[in-house]
Amino acid sequence: MSLLEIKNLSIHFVTRYSDVHAVNGVDLTIEEGKTLGLVGETGAGKTTTALGILRLIQKPQGRYESGEIIFKGKDLLKATDDEMRSVRGNEISMIFQDPMTALNPILTVGDQIAEVIHLHGKCSQAEANERAVKMLEMVGIRAERAGEYPHQFSGGMKQRVVIAMALACNPSLLIADEPTTALDVTIQAQVLEMMADLKKGRGTAMLLITHDLGIVAENCDDVAIMYAGEVIEYGTLERIFHNPKHPYTLGLFGSIPSLDKDEERLHPIEGLMPDPAALPAGCKFHDRCAYATDECASCEQELAEMESGHKVRCARVMKGEI
Amino acid sequence: MAKYIIKRILWMIPVMLGVLIIVFTISYLTPGDPVITILGSGYTPEKYAAKAAELNLDKGYFGQLGSYIWGIVTRFDFGKSFYSNLSITGEFARRFPITAALGIFGCIIMVVLGLPLGILSAVKQYSVLDYTLTVIALVLAAMPGFVLAILGLVLFGVRLRWLPITGLDTPKSWILPLATNAMPCVAMIMRQTRTNMLEVIRQDYIRTARSKGLSERTILWKHALKNCLIPIITVTGGMVAMVMAGSIITENIFNIKGMGTYMYAAIMQRDYPIVNGCVLLIAFIVCCVNLIVDICYALIDPRIRARYASSGKKHKKKAHKEVT
Numbered sequence: 001m002s003l004l005e006i007k008n009l010s011i012h013f014v015t016r017y018s019d020v021h022a023v024n025g026v027d028l029t030i031e032e033g034k035t036l037g038l039v040g041e042t043g044a045g046k047t048t049t050a051l052g053i054l055r056l057i058q059k060p061q062g063r064y065e066s067g068e069i070i071f072k073g074k075d076l077l078k079a080t081d082d083e084m085r086s087v088r089g090n091e092i093s094m095i096f097q098d099p100m101t102a103l104n105p106i107l108t109v110g111d112q113i114a115e116v117i118h119l120h121g122k123c124s125q126a127e128a129n130e131r132a133v134k135m136l137e138m139v140g141i142r143a144e145r146a147g148e149y150p151h152q153f154s155g156g157m158k159q160r161v162v163i164a165m166a167l168a169c170n171p172s173l174l175i176a177d178e179p180t181t182a183l184d185v186t187i188q189a190q191v192l193e194m195m196a197d198l199k200k201g202r203g204t205a206m207l208l209i210t211h212d213l214g215i216v217a218e219n220c221d222d223v224a225i226m227y228a229g230e231v232i233e234y235g236t237l238e239r240i241f242h243n244p245k246h247p248y249t250l251g252l253f254g255s256i257p258s259l260d261k262d263e264e265r266l267h268p269i270e271g272l273m274p275d276p277a278a279l280p281a282g283c284k285f286h287d288r289c290a291y292a293t294d295e296c297a298s299c300e301q302e303l304a305e306m307e308s309g310h311k312v313r314c315a316r317v318m319k320g321e322i
Numbered sequence: 323m324a325k326y327i328i329k330r331i332l333w334m335i336p337v338m339l340g341v342l343i344i345v346f347t348i349s350y351l352t353p354g355d356p357v358i359t360i361l362g363s364g365y366t367p368e369k370y371a372a373k374a375a376e377l378n379l380d381k382g383y384f385g386q387l388g389s390y391i392w393g394i395v396t397r398f399d400f401g402k403s404f405y406s407n408l409s410i411t412g413e414f415a416r417r418f419p420i421t422a423a424l425g426i427f428g429c430i431i432m433v434v435l436g437l438p439l440g441i442l443s444a445v446k447q448y449s450v451l452d453y454t455l456t457v458i459a460l461v462l463a464a465m466p467g468f469v470l471a472i473l474g475l476v477l478f479g480v481r482l483r484w485l486p487i488t489g490l491d492t493p494k495s496w497i498l499p500l501a502t503n504a505m506p507c508v509a510m511i512m513r514q515t516r517t518n519m520l521e522v523i524r525q526d527y528i529r530t531a532r533s534k535g536l537s538e539r540t541i542l543w544k545h546a547l548k549n550c551l552i553p554i555i556t557v558t559g560g561m562v563a564m565v566m567a568g569s570i571i572t573e574n575i576f577n578i579k580g581m582g583t584y585m586y587a588a589i590m591q592r593d594y595p596i597v598n599g600c601v602l603l604i605a606f607i608v609c610c611v612n613l614i615v616d617i618c619y620a621l622i623d624p625r626i627r628a629r630y631a632s633s634g635k636k637h638k639k640k641a642h643k644e645v646t
Binding site: 087089090094096106119162 | 525526527529530531532533534535536537544545548549622623624625628
C-alpha cells in the first residue's frame with residue numbers, strides 16, 4: 001500500500017464573480033520514504049494540491065469538488081477536524097515557500113518548535129523545550145539561540161527553523177512547497193542537502209514542489225508535471241528526464257539553456273498559461289502546443305499509461321504521432 | 323528597557339513645560355481684564371490695584387509665568403479661581419477622582435466589550451452576527467456623544483424610569499454616563515479589532531500554525547491576538563483622550579460634579595486659571611497614556627523591544643556629541 005494516494009482530486013475556488021478551477025482531477029502516489037517532485041509554472045495548482053492534502057484550503061471559497069486523499073489507508077477528506085489536526089504537523093507536515101513570513105514574529109523560535117512537539121508528542125513542556133533545542137541543533141542552529149525571535153535570524157536560518165519545526169514530530173510525509181525559492185543560491189544548496197540528509201535518516205517521504213528542474217533531478221525519485229491544475233506527465237525521474245513525451249514537458253526542458261551549445265536566445269514556451277477561471281475545452285495546453293490538431297481543441301485528454309511507470313496526458317503521444 | 327522608560331519619563335518634563343508656557347501665553351494674550359470682570363463697574367483705582375496684586379496680575383508676562391510655574395512645581399498650586407476664590411488644586415482633588423473613575427471604567431468597558439466583539443466579528447466574517455455588529459458599531463461611532471446621552475436619558479430615564487437621570491449617587495446612576503461615554507469607543511475598538519484580526523489570520527504564520535495541527539482556539543489566542551493588538555493599543559491610547567474630552571459633555575448632561583463640569587463652567591466664565599489647570603492636567607494624562615502605549619508595544623513585540631534598546635544607545639551618542 002502506498003503512503004499517500006491522491007485520486008481524482010479537484011479543488012475549485014468559488015466566489016460570487018468567478019469559479020477558479022485550481023486543481024482538476026489530480027492523481028498522485030507517494031511511496032513510503034520516496035520523494036515525488038511536483039513541477040509546474042506559477043499558478044499550475046501545485047500549492048493548492050499541497051494545501052489540499054492537509055485540508056488547509058481557504059474556506060469558504062475553496063471547495064473540494066471531487067476526489068480522495070488516501071493517507072495510510074484512510075481518506076483524509078472524510079476525516080473529522082480533530083482527526084485532521086492530529087495528522088497535521090504530526091504525520092504530515094509542511095514547509096512553506098517564504099521563511100520570512102512563515103514564522104510568528106512575536107514567539108521565540110524555540111517556542112514555536114516546542115509547541116508542535118508538546119501538542120503531538122504527549123510530553124511535558126520541559127521535555128518539549130529540550131527536544132526543540134535538539135531539533136535546532138540538528139539543523140545547525142546553536143542551542144542558545146532557541147530563545148531568540150525570528151527577526152534575529154537570516155532567511156536561510158529561518159528556513160532551517162521551519163524545517164526543524166516540520167520534522168520535529170517525525171512525520172511520515174513532508175510537503176515542501178518551494179522550500180528554497182526565497183533563498184539565495186548558495187543557501188539553497190545547503191538547505192536542500194540538509195533536507196535530503198534528514199529525510200534519509202528518518203525515512204520520511206516527501207512531496208517536493210518546485211519549478212526548478214535541477215532541484216528535481218537531484219532530489220526526487222518520481223516526477224509529476226502539472227499544467228493548469230492537471231498532471232500532464234507522470235513517471236520515474238529517469239523516464240521523465242531521459243524520455244520526456246508531453247509537448248509541455250519537452251518545452252520545459254527546451255527552455256533550459258544548454259551549456260554545450262552556443263545559444264543566442266532562450267527558448268521559452270510561447271504564450272501564457274490559461275486563466276484557471278476560464279479553462280479552454282479539450283487539452284488545456286492545445287493553444288500553446290506546436291503539435292496541436294483540431295481534435296486537441298475539442299476532446300478531453302486522459303492521463304494514460306504509455307509504459308509502465310510513465311503516464312502522459314496527450315492523445316497524439318499515445319497514438320505515437322509525436 | 324528600564325533605561326528607555328526612564329528616558330521617556332524625563333522627556334515628559336520639557337513637554338509639560340512647553341504645554342504650560344503655551345497655555346499660559348494664550349490666556350495672557352486673550353483680551354479682557356479679569357480684574358475688571360471680577361470687580362464689576364464702579365471700582366476705585368486702589369481696589370483695582372489691590373485685586374490685581376492679589377491675583378498676581380500686576381507683574382509683567384515673565385513675572386506672572388515665573389510665579390505660575392513656581393507655584394505648580396513647589397506647591398502643586400494651580401492658583402485660585404477668579405470668581406469663587408477657591409483653590410484650584412482643592413477642586414481638582416475633589417473632582418478628578420470622579421472623572422478618573424468614569425474614564426477608567428469607560429476604558430475597561432471599551433476593551434472588555436470591543437476586543438472580544440471585534441474578534442468574534444472577524445472569526446465569523448460575513449455572518450449575520452458580523453453584519454449586525456457592524457451596523458451597530460457604525461451607528462454608535464457615527465452618533466455624537468451628546469445625542470446618545472440624551473436619547474439614553476429620554477428612553478431609560480424619562481420613559482421607562484429604569485435609571486436615574488442625574489448624579490452618580492447610586493450604582494445604577496453610573497450606567498448611563500458610562501455607557502454614553504464608552505459606547506462610541508467600544509464601536510471603534512471593535513471595528514479596529516475586526517480589521518486587524520482579519521488581516522492577521524490571513525498571514526502565512528497563521529497557516530504555519532494550522533499546518534502544525536494546533537486548534538483554532540490556540541491559533542487565535544496564542545498566535546493571532548498578540549499580533550493584532552499593536553494597532554488596537556494605538557487606537558485605545560487615542561480613545562483615552564476622547565473619553566476625557568467626552569467627559570465634558572457627559573458630565574454636563576448628567577450633572578456630574580467632575581472635571582468636565584468644572585472645565586465647562588470655567589470656559590463659559592473665562593476663568594482662565596481653571597482652564598489652564600485643566601488643560602495641563604489633560605496634557606499630563608495624555609503624556610502618561612502615550613508612555614503606557616509605547617511600553618505596551620515593547621511588551622508585546624520583540625522587534626520593537628529590540629529597537630528601543632538600540633535607539634537608547636544611538637541617542638546617547640548623539641547627546642554626547644551635542645554636549646561636546
